[in-house]
Amino acid sequence: MSESGTAEWVNPLRDSRDRRLPRIAGPCALVIFGVTGDLARRKLMPAVYDLANRGLLPPGFALVGFARREWGDAEFGEVVHDAVRNHSRTPFREEVWQRLAEGIRFVQGSFDDDAAFAELAETLHKLDQERGTGGNHAFYLSVPPDAFPVVCGQLARSGLAAAQDDTWSRVVIEKPFGHDLQSARELNAVVGEVFSEDSVFRIDHYLGKETVQNILALRFANQLFDPIWNAHYVDHVQITMAEDIGLGGRAGYYDGIGAARDVIQNHLLQLLAFTAMEEPISFAPSELRAEKIKVLSATRLAEPLDETTARGQYTGGWQGGERVVGLLEEKGFAADSTTETYAAITLEVDTRRWAGVPFYLRTGKRLGRRVTEIAVVFKRAPHLPFDTTMTTDLGQNALVIRVQPDEGVTMRFGSKVPGSEMEVRDVNMDFSYGQAFTVSSPEAYERLLLDVLLGEPSLFPVDEEVELSWKILDPVLEHWAAKGRPEPYEAGSWGTASSEEMLRRSGREWRRP
Known part of the structure; x- marks a missing residue:
């Protein structure tokens, strides 16, 4: 008035x-x-x-x-x-x-x-x-x-x-924000002597992608998913970042770093945090960070590490109709390099929501195709009204968030096959950013650079998140260092045999995106 x-x-x-x-x-x-x-x-x-x-x-x-x-x-x-x-x-x-x-x-x-x-x-x-x-x-x-x-x-x-x-x-x-927990702490201390923590912006470009931010909208703006987003209904979660390119010309950066340090420590653990976090009080930066830190604090490696982790190094093979060389033949890599180009780990989140639900994280070079996705795989329904012949082609329900390249969300569920018999088969319901919105998504660096200039820190990991991520990953890196050479896998495949066995032990299998 x-x-x-x-x-x-x-x-x-x-x-x-x-x-x-x-x-x-x-x-x-x-x-x-x-x-x-x-x-x-x-x-x-x-x-x-x-x-x-x-x-x-x-x-x-x-x-x-x-x-x-x-x-x-x-x-x-x-x-x-x-x-x-x-x-x-x-x-x-x-x-x-x-x-x-x-x-x-x-x-x-x-x-x-x-x-x-x-x-x-x-x-x-x-x-x-x-x-x-x-x-x-x-x-x-x-x-x-x-x-x-x-x-x-x-x-x-x-x-x-x-x-x-x-x-x-x-x-x-x-990135990289250090090489291990100790170096990350030293780096944070060096930067912290000059800049206050609220003036430090650690870029993880995956957090600038629209589909990553859409995880929050999908979970917290829709009543549809929250009731089933827990261990009562979710069987397991798979987070994948696969690339079909090799490492020719990148030896100076990648050799000695490897897939786990390059991708799992930052990108994939941040995706896990967004997927598993509790609903924040608001989207204020401090509230988002608090929930991510809670999740990372509760996350641990499943054991024994010989059975719950896998690493590999690509060899020569065929990819995209082209013959490609293995890592040890790539320019700049030593013939005895033990740098892994494939890494897979099993994590558990010790909270009431996620108790008993394994989170499988994998990343690799020279895999079957380029794709990054989060797949929430649900437990099987008790098929009491159906006999076994009716559901032989039915898999598990899944919600798949496609981060790249075909940004969107897919729901997989069972539907009756047309005909006189009761036969149920998997079908997909698909949401695509490209079809649903007329405006193209900004590049990740557009969003993140603007946030830096605005002083908006929501999508930037703080020092505690970085150190917690290294605390999770360090034991498996030390375990692998004592094991010698990584397991070979053929270029164009989906990783190592031990990675496949890692899931088969519990009756599960990796998705083929």
Whole structure:
């Protein structure tokens, strides 16, 4: 009511509670270290343009590259232009590009170069004055983990890490978040000396995918699933991330890391947390994190590890009509490399909701096809009205959340086959993002970069989540290290024989997506 007692009209477009409205980043600058790398060219620069093209960046936004190349602002602008042209999701528009290009700067130097960081500080100060970036700076460390301490130290020494009262300074860290629990703690301590935890954004790009976020909508916006989302009805859960590509050219990163550290520790354990967590009080970042931490704290490896885990290394074979070589023949890998390219583990979540339900996690290279999915497989119904011939082709009901590449949800259930006899067979009911929505899903890095600039931490794991994930995984890594060479599996297959046996012991089997 107004002072005169008449009702005031409130423009709904100005109601900050309306979550349908896009949130636009305020004045800021983004600095990318490692700007010459593949991630920056293929993902980060195109994501910045796509955000600008969608009107989600402020008019005075600035993008600063830092590298050893002898580039000026114009040369770096050409690099960004080519990356945008080749990899952006949204159509190229000249007026958007010109506006973005006005705020592009480049600083030449190495990470141990004090003068270069002094120049970076001066460049950002000028952008604050000329572009109105307001002293708000995000630093994206697209660099190896061993470079984190020196870069963070330089940001602290140059005064860039310290935010003033009405400004912010944030750091974005790419995985891997350590090599094991001890190194993760050391890394968190190094970063924590320079940035407060609420200013640290650990990127797990899977959490930026629409289908991952849809797990929360599927579970908590629908009464349909909650009553059966527990051990009374769920037989087991399978979480799969399979890739059909090999590791040619990636030895420098992957050798010595392996599939479990590369994927299970971060992507798959985060998917498990979203699948198994209790309903949060709200979607406030602190509430989401609290529920994920509860789940990870209750998660443990099933034993004995010889029977509940499996690892493998791909050999040569046929894939997609093409003859491919094995890992040991890939360039850069030693002939005696023990790096696993396939990993599968069995986990148990010791909560009332999930007691007795195994969670099977697997990932691998050179598998049958590229797919990431979460399959919630339900217990069999007691087929009392049916004789065995009526249900011979009937499997278990399942709810499958397809994360990529065909984003959507599939429900598998039994239906009568047309005809005069009572015969029941599996059928699928399918929801596809591409068919249900006319708007294409943003790339994961679009969502996550925007969240960094907005200071929205919901989709970023905190230090405790990272350390809990390593605490879960470390025992199996130590177990495998004592076992010698991984088990071979043929390229184009679905993994090792021991992985198949891991499920068969309990009368189950892996899905073939």
